[in-house]
Amino acid sequence: MSMLELREVDLFYGDAQALDGVSLDVASGEIVAIIGANGAGKSSLIRTIFGMEKPRRGSIRFEGQEIAGAAPHRICNLGIGQVAEGRQVFPNMTVRENLEMGAVVPRARAGAAAAMDRVFVMFPRLAERRRQLAGTLSGGEQQMLAIARCLMGQPRLVMLDEPSLGLAPVVVVEVFRVVRELNARDGLTLVLVEQNVAQSLALAHRGYVLENGRIVMQGAGAELLADDRVRQAYVGL
Amino acid sequence: MLYLNIIVSGLLTGAVYGLMALGLSVIFGVIRIVNFAHGEMMVLAMYGAYVVNARLGLDPLLVLPLVTLALFGLGYALQRLLINRYIARPDHEQFLLLLALATIITASLLMGFGPDARNVQLDYGYDSYQIGAILLDKVRVFAAGGAVLGAAALWSFFRFSRTGKAIRACADNQVGAQVVGLDVKRLYAVTFGLGAACVGAAGCLLLLLVDVQPYIATDYTLLAFIIVILGGLGSMPGALLGGILVGVSEALAGFLVEPSLKSAFSFGLLILVLLVRPQGLLGRA
Secondary structure: OOOEEEEEEEEEEOOEEEEEEEEEEEOOOOEEEEEOOOOOOHHHHHHHHOOOOOOOEEEEEEOOEEOOOOOHHHHHHHOEEEEOOOOOOOOOOEHHHHHHHHOOOHHHHOOHHHHHHHHHHHOHHHHHOOOOEHHHOOHHHHHHHHHHHHHHOOOOEEEEEOOOOOOOHHHHHHHHHHHHHHHHHHOOEEEEEEOOHHHHHHHOOEEEEEEOOEEEEEEEHHHHHHOHHHHHHHHOO | OHHHHHHHHHHHHHHHHHHHHHHHHHHHHHHOOOOOOHHHHHHHHHHHHHHHHHHHOOOHHHHHHHHHHHHHHHHHHHHHHOHHHHOOOOHHHHHHHHHHHHHHHHHHHHHHHOOOOEOOOOOOOOOEEEEOOEEEEHHHHHHHHHHHHHHHHHHHHHHHOHHHHHHHHHHHOHHHHHHOOOOHHHHHHHHHHHHHHHHHHHHHHHHOOOOEOOOHHHHHHHHHHHHHHHHOOOOHHHHHHHHHHHHHHHHHHHHHOOHHHHHHHHHHHHHHHHHHOOOOOOOOO
């Protein structure tokens, strides 16, 4: 059974349709990449799954439970985490307070102290800077903080929206390494939305191609990466 | 020495103004809504304390916790049921909503109590403390002490409690707050409740010092704006500092020039600060 299952999801902003009959599945333990051009609906898709947008039609199930139209804080408490586009850290709060905020959902409160220790082991840089305001961190450090804050919620499924956007190449490598490690070592299920098509398809088990709000292709990551249409449209070869 | 007496007395009154303005600052800093009914809500609280005093003879200081709690409830319910629906709407619609609320409060108080000024009679109303050459009214000292305690309680709440930190997170980054699974609308309701609780407490304290009548509400709304802009929008220490400055300026203006001109001096102070430091004294540029 799929961990996450979307069926025929439509989303509108006013009269403009952002998602058009989107169906997709994410199995437990998978990395699924969602690729597409700017404005194809990738972020809308993430926001809709997380309850930040209400779909007009369709079903979204997480571990069998219908979540379409539920409020974000309820969806988060079911075990879906999000690393949002633009990182969205709390700039005027310390690194430690940012991480504490990651564990405010009821399901994560009991294990918050242990989770804090784990993310500090995983991101020693954040441990060094725990008393520093998040707004004073570099872009790469803020991205690590956003990921660490998400992990504080002890999610079973993590959706990452453009985690490599605006980062230096060496930091991008680090972000992808972290994503791979979370999946391979901790068995975390991940949905990765990226413009960095070649790297994300190389990393993902499966991928979906989104165009104008519709899923136009799907397949194994390597398979999509070898496809001529994908290569021409997104990889620039 | 006379001047020192007047300055200290203005300082003590100003602390109560500061607590009132703190409520406005917290609401604006987090929800980005300007509470145009701020003074009206405080006058409502003053009447609440007045009624309990008139009927049961209880000191407004003893009624304060109850009135504060009631105002918290009112603020929470208003945000939850009404204002949350207006958050994404244009500014002028929010303005109309809160102005309507202000009008409703004032009109209801007029219907209930008429336009006459009311006050509370306290047996220690004319007592004073002598410190060196300075003579302090007992009621003013109590009012200022209450205001400082109230502000300290609010500050600790934001600094140390989980809900307080969550509210700071909402103010810092609303999208980030949603992403970590905070119930932003509920936290907004708590925030408006806290802002209303500030005027609840400030109203009870102010009733020790001044008469209350329905129409003064508008003056207090304006006063709260002056103070918050003076101190820096969204800055909690700024609201307190602004309150104290306005309190001192009012006291000096009343003594040196003419009591009815005290508002002119407050506005003058505001214009002066805006010219020199547009972001307010403790505001971020």
